[in-house]
Amino acid sequence: MAEVDEANKPLFAGLSDVSISDDIPVEGDISVPLASHSADDEFSTLDEPVKDTILRDLKAVGNKFVHVMYPKKSSALLRDWDLWGPLLLCVTLALLLQGGSSDSKGDEGPQFAEVFVIIWFGSVIITLNSKLLGGTISFFQSLCVLGYCILPLCVAMLVCRLVLLLVSATTVSFIIRLLIVTASFGWSTFASTAFLADSQPPNRKALVVYPVFLFYFVIGWMILTFSPSS
């Protein structure tokens, strides 16, 4: 750092005269922590193999999954948000919901697109609503939480497909699926409320929770009415 300053001196001679005015202790104090900090950063991101980076990110996503499945008051989901988990869940759910029974021919695309649009559009609307009601959460934090909280519904979708494969009796399978979807719907709503409620004004929680409830209700209902085409 000192060398760099030396080299720069002819260029910014006038400037240094005005601002720093040969105050050496200040210069030393500024340069030392900066140098050590940047060295740390470079080590952590650039020198490691790609596999490590991906694994670390996946671990972070998995860690957040655990937070959703076991929702306790924690700010981990809010502090370092990412949209990889929501994307993963959204695509999984859309793929699982694909190939439902309907009579028209080319219905694969719209099904996928519908799930995709409902999830993202719905999250954006809920986020805007919470912002309008005076919430202190940032846009992407809210998107992250809402996206991650689809996880129970994704699990329910998987179980429902298994039930549809294994149980042949329509009424029994419907009752089982109804129970599963209701439970996961409640779980999703509860988890997202646990994360989002703190950022809202205490007297308006109900107003924020209602659209969240509606959002997961529509998704849950889509999962419940899903039946694979034979």
Next chain:
Amino acid sequence: MSASEGNKNTNTEPWGGFDDNIIQGTGSAVIDMENMDDTSGSSFEDMGEMHQRMKEEEEVAEEAAATEEDGAGEDGEFLGMKGIKGQLGRQVADEVWRAGKRQASKAFNLYANIDILRPYFDVEPIQVRNRLIESLIPVRMINFPQKVAGELYGPMMLVFTLVAILLHGMKTSGTVIREGTLMGTAIGTCFGYWLGVSAFIYFLAYLCNAQITMLQMLSLLGYGLFSHCVVLFVTYNVHFHSLFYLLWLLFGGLSTLRMVAVLISRTVGQTPRLILCGSVAALHMLFLLYLHFAYHKIVEGILDTLEGPNVLPIQRVARDLPQLITVMNATMKGLAAGAIYTQ
């Protein structure tokens, strides 16, 4: 204006002598005329503007000079046209650029501008609950204008609820359309009704001199959708026609009466009241009827005509087909036989 003298403009007039310039056909003449239009006398004193204009003129003069060099031996009028084109193009480009920039900054600032909408969402849960209940209680007070809360949270949520209920109804009633269309149709119908009818009634209210703002109209009609949500939610799950008619008259009627009462209290005169309230009542009640009975059938019908093969003409053709085929078959056989025979 002195910059234009640097060009071929020999006119000493301060306003640039456009007659001469048109004959000469330089680009600066065009700019001079425009500036004459823009600045009507007084703003000539504005030095900043003057400076800017001078700069612009210099640029145009350079352009014109360049054009002249390019087509030195050509007709003067042609050069003039070119100058006009360049100027127009530049102005259009400037305008487009400015509009685009404005749009982009607007979109970028949307997040910051969300504060503008915040007052309309400033409600407490208990207020929303009370307003939902009040939307079903008509108040018989027509001498004094009734209060209408200008709030959008309740209406928005009710519209989204109605979308969800419609989706549910369309799926359980076995509506055969593709999913995207289903979703889009539900959203389009609900928002279309809310915004469209609000705007229409507001327009009517403006004509009838009723004291109501657009915001109040949106809020009033939005809360009026509460009855639709209740009735449709019940009747999509319990399929009794008599039950539907009962609920339609009860809930739909109550919410319509409430809206009518509010509008009556804010309008003066018999005929305006009749027009306004008649249209509101008719639209509101018929929309509920439409959503319950005809909605998915209409959607199906439209899709059939759009996507499916036309049924009637095919049937008619099919009836005529056997005769035609026999005739054609006979002709072909005859021809073939003839061909073979000649060989």
